Amino acid sequence: xxxxxxxxxxxxxxxxxxxxxxxxxxxxxxxxxxxxxxxxxxxxxxxxxxxxxxxxxxxxxxxxxxxxxxxxxxxxxxxxxxxxxxxxxxxxxxxxxxxxxxxxxxxxxxxxxxxxxxxxxxxxxxxxxxxxxxxxxxxxxxxxxxxxxxxxxxxxxxxxxxxxxxxxxxxxxxxxxxxxxxxxxxxxxxxxxxxxxxxxxxxxxxxxxxxxxxxxxxxxxxxxxxxxxxxxxxxxxxxxxxxxxxxxxxxxxxxxxxxxxxxxxxxxxxxxxxxxxxxxxxxxxxxxxxxxxxxxxxxxxxxxx
Numbered sequence: 001x002x003x004x005x006x007x008x009x010x011x012x013x014x015x016x017x018x019x020x021x022x023x024x025x026x027x028x029x030x031x032x033x034x035x036x037x038x039x040x041x042x043x044x045x046x047x048x049x050x051x052x053x054x055x056x057x058x059x060x061x062x063x064x065x066x067x068x069x070x071x072x073x074x075x076x077x078x079x080x081x082x083x084x085x086x087x088x089x090x091x092x093x094x095x096x097x098x099x100x101x102x103x104x105x106x107x108x109x110x111x112x113x114x115x116x117x118x119x120x121x122x123x124x125x126x127x128x129x130x131x132x133x134x135x136x137x138x139x140x141x142x143x144x145x146x147x148x149x150x151x152x153x154x155x156x157x158x159x160x161x162x163x164x165x166x167x168x169x170x171x172x173x174x175x176x177x178x179x180x181x182x183x184x185x186x187x188x189x190x191x192x193x194x195x196x197x198x199x200x201x202x203x204x205x206x207x208x209x210x211x212x213x214x215x216x217x218x219x220x221x222x223x224x225x226x227x228x229x230x231x232x233x234x235x236x237x238x239x240x241x242x243x244x245x246x247x248x249x250x251x252x253x254x255x256x257x258x259x260x261x262x263x264x265x266x267x268x269x270x271x272x273x274x275x276x277x278x279x280x281x282x283x284x285x286x287x288x289x290x291x292x293x294x295x296x297x298x299x300x301x302x303x304x305x
Contacts, residue, residue: 070109074115102146111153129160138183152187170194186223222256257281
């Protein structure tokens with residue numbers, strides 16, 4: 001199939017080439033503005049002909065639709081079994097709705113690839129409320145929806161009532177006042193469980209010696225601390241920091257970004273090299289410097305010792 005034919009088929013089967021005029025009151029009905037599917041073109045497509053002969057026409061059409069959008073259909077169908085029974089009209093409704101909110105066609109492979117559940121969401125009760133939350137609770141203007149969703153597609157699979165609003169309330173109580181930063185830089189915090197993610201990580205910081213106020217100050221300065229695994233990040237890095245580096249908590253207070261660096265690729269090699277050179281460097285200097293800058297730091301501090 002030529003590139004032109006593939007493009008034409010994509011527009012016909014899955015996506016309107018024009019910005020759709022979406023009506024929330026008819027969110028799950030077929031989109032009248034979408035032209036009908038060119039069956040002859042579908043039958044000739046290699047993805048169609050190579051599909052298992054026992055697959056229904058509807059499944060073959062959906063597989064082709066997903067693949068043409070750049071989505072791994074096997075992965076999507078595996079992660080979201082509901083795709084097996086959803087109609088193409090319903091898929092078109094989802095795509096049209098997202099386009100009406102400013103999401104571009106080129107964004108779909110990443111968004112749906114990460115969260116194929118979006119493809120079978122209910123527009124009225126699930127997707128619509130997320131955009132209302134962005135507008136009303138985070139003050140995101142309509143022309144910036146795309147930026148926020150691309151930053152964190154999981155927003156579209158999160159319940160506003162059970163997830164997004166409770167997380168926002170908790171974060172604001174901790175001291176996160178900058179809504180713009182939450183929307184554009186750290187929206188992943190909003191899709192994190194308060195009970196199972198945010199609170200346990202704050203408690204872990206307290207368990208290693210920080211006071212409650214100090215732990216809050218650390219996450220406010222470095223929100224990424226809320227995204228690190230306790231078992232795979234915090235514990236091994238803190239253990240190395242205390243036992244091998246003989247580190248002091250005051251150093252972590254000054255540079256909480258320590259936990260953002262790779263233990264095996266950055267922290268250990270830099271520490272061992274500095275130790276071999278007999279040089280003690282502040283954490284920030286040791287870890288943030290480039291390789292050349294690090295070597296220069298070792299030379300200069302070694303010469304001054």
